[in-house]
Amino acid sequence: MSLAKKNLTLDQLKSGVLTRDRLILSRAITLCESQLLEDQQMATQLIDSILSHTGKSLRIGVTGIPGVGKSTFIEAFGLFLLKKGHRIAVLSIDPTSKLNHGSILGDKTRMNELSQNRNAFIRPSPNSGHMGGISEKTRENILLCEAAGFDVILIETVGVGQSEVAVKDLSDFLLLLMISGAGDELQGIKRGLMELADMILVNKSDGKNIEQSKQTKIVFEQALHYFPNNINQWKIPVETISSRQPTNLDQVWQYINDYITLTKTNDYFYNNRKDQNLQWFHEGLSNQLLKHIFQDPKLSVKKKEIEQAIQQDKKSVASGIEALLKYAFP
Template identity: 50%
Template structure:
């Protein structure tokens, strides 16, 4: 017979109440900071003084899609521009899993050890479903993020093709104005990112791995022609021999392509981000390229071409943003979408109608 005075093991005893997971003081502090937004002049002063907090807030401002922030962001960019263009810009790409973050951390630590100030602009892919991004590069580069001479800024790629954040170009200018002399751009991976990255950097580094069929995948004209240096990563342990064979294969492939306008012969090297073997040699090779391109004038020619390219890209971007932000266009677009889906109107005719309405009111 059940005795009600006995405590059953199935009964739950009163426990200790869990404390609030978020401090009320912290919430109040963050709310106050958000209300007290710094002016454009304050942000510029902070950036020129080397303040990383001001730099982060300015990048957040230029990345904002809020049209109210556009004028302020343009003011910050304009005032920082005379202090930019004093760095070298290195693009790093490679398939997911090739070890980009680990390589960049080892490479970045080597550069800060040489007295360089390194900014890493890491672009994370955005989900096509939730539109969210993990932005975990600071976690993956736990040593570099603690370095006083390094700055890591993860950004979401959003709906842009090519694995480059919408405002990466502006972020480069802000980082240069903040005193960073080496800018590294890490992309989401090989795909459509090569052209976008290539158009904003001085040196293009392609990371590869051996023993995964990567040698064959790498011998593709587009990516190979863009690469100034191919680095076979994870050349350690049992992979050392495989990495050596991959290096030979890539070297053979590179000689099949025409000479670069810069006069540089692309090279292949191996490295290990774990043991740091080959990291110093990688920087030595990059330094040789900059010496050559600056001496023969190609460095400045390339920067000039990039500025022209980004002028047209910015016009395209702003036209697109303006088009989709108009309420009348949005309503007409929805109506035309339904007509296209029901095969009542061709996509080309629908586009013509929308563009005619857009330009008619200009």
């Protein structure tokens, strides 16, 4: 059943988001994530209507391998920021099973204390097979949270490894969490994500792991010397932290503020936001063109013919793509 038919008008959704009604904010996000055409049309109108109320938050991406402690860090960091008077939204992306297309969506249970604070909002979403560690509608969800008055948005990625570069295209600051003894020390120079990070945190630096974490920190600092200088003039810091105790969160926040000050001074922050919007447009356009091809009956039949020819080695992939494009756009 379409969410647009459940008694909430566009004006009611907009009003609820702007008056910081968390229940209506959740429904607005669900509307944006719906695959129904009627819901998608209403979601587009809603985003357009609240656009002038967006853009004032700090968007922080948090990524790292599974088990690195992203959720534990986000809860500790979120509670730290709440004490400083900020309103925190956490957009957590959970992996979708390729077999049954389901997601656990368990991050609220992993951030129990944070989820109970009225100045915090936690929204888990399935990535639904979307590449890059985020979901297809993460950007729209960011805008809705900004319109609802959340001034720090934390985006937690799926946590599958090096492919999670898409989070860089929607965040102002990217935190990369690592742990010692996971093999990352040896692979650090090879990781494309590492040079995209704005700060590297060696997590779980507590107890018997403190000394090993310090050694891992040194390894990452040495590896960063081999990377080219950032165009935003920022030197990537590496720090050890313990999310459970917690430690060094004030230092992490100071680095983030230093970065924002620098990049706003040299205009990188504003230019990056503009480039991200264009990237969002290009990605959305590509997705809609693909949906058009898949949903059009004639194009769907032609696509199946070409797929069969490719499977039978009668056509190459390149010629198959060219043939379908010529058929779709004569």
